[in-house]
Amino acid sequence: MARRIAGPTINWAAIAERVPEAQKPNFLAFKAKSDQYLRRMQANPETLPKFDWAYYKKNIPAAGLVDKFQKEFESLKIPYPEDKYTSAVEAQEKEVSVEIKKFVEESNQRIQNHEAELKKIRSLLPFEEMTLEDFADAYPDDALRPLDKPTFWPHTEDVEYTEEELKKLAEE
Structure with a gap:
């Protein structure tokens, strides 16, 4: 026989916090239907009256x-239908909880890495106060190095020339 639920076991406030603003009307309609169903179920006795x-x-x-x-x-x-799905749902919940824990740990690691990067960026001089040498020290991969790696306007990779192309241009 089905068990009688004493009250709602759903934490509606926690769910409402995660619902996007665009979905609030749908969420409220769903909650109203759920509450209506619960009230109808609780209005009836748990067992049938005895003859x-x-x-x-x-x-x-x-x-x-x-x-x-x-x-x-x-x-x-x-016959009351047997419950074939609760064990599968509980097993899936255990698997997902392991994945969630792993994701949380990885996210915390990423947060620490990003905070360290932010700390490094905040410790740098503001761009308005940097010289080209300061920029080259802070961002060696992005700095303009005309002697080591000459580039031509507009200084993008798709416009860069190979050594053969440079020789051909020099001959013209």
């Missing part, structure tokens, strides 16, 4: 009719 067979035996004149109905009613068994 007063003695009352029916006393008031129905046909002999044996109530006994026959009582015997058939008590032998009637309506």
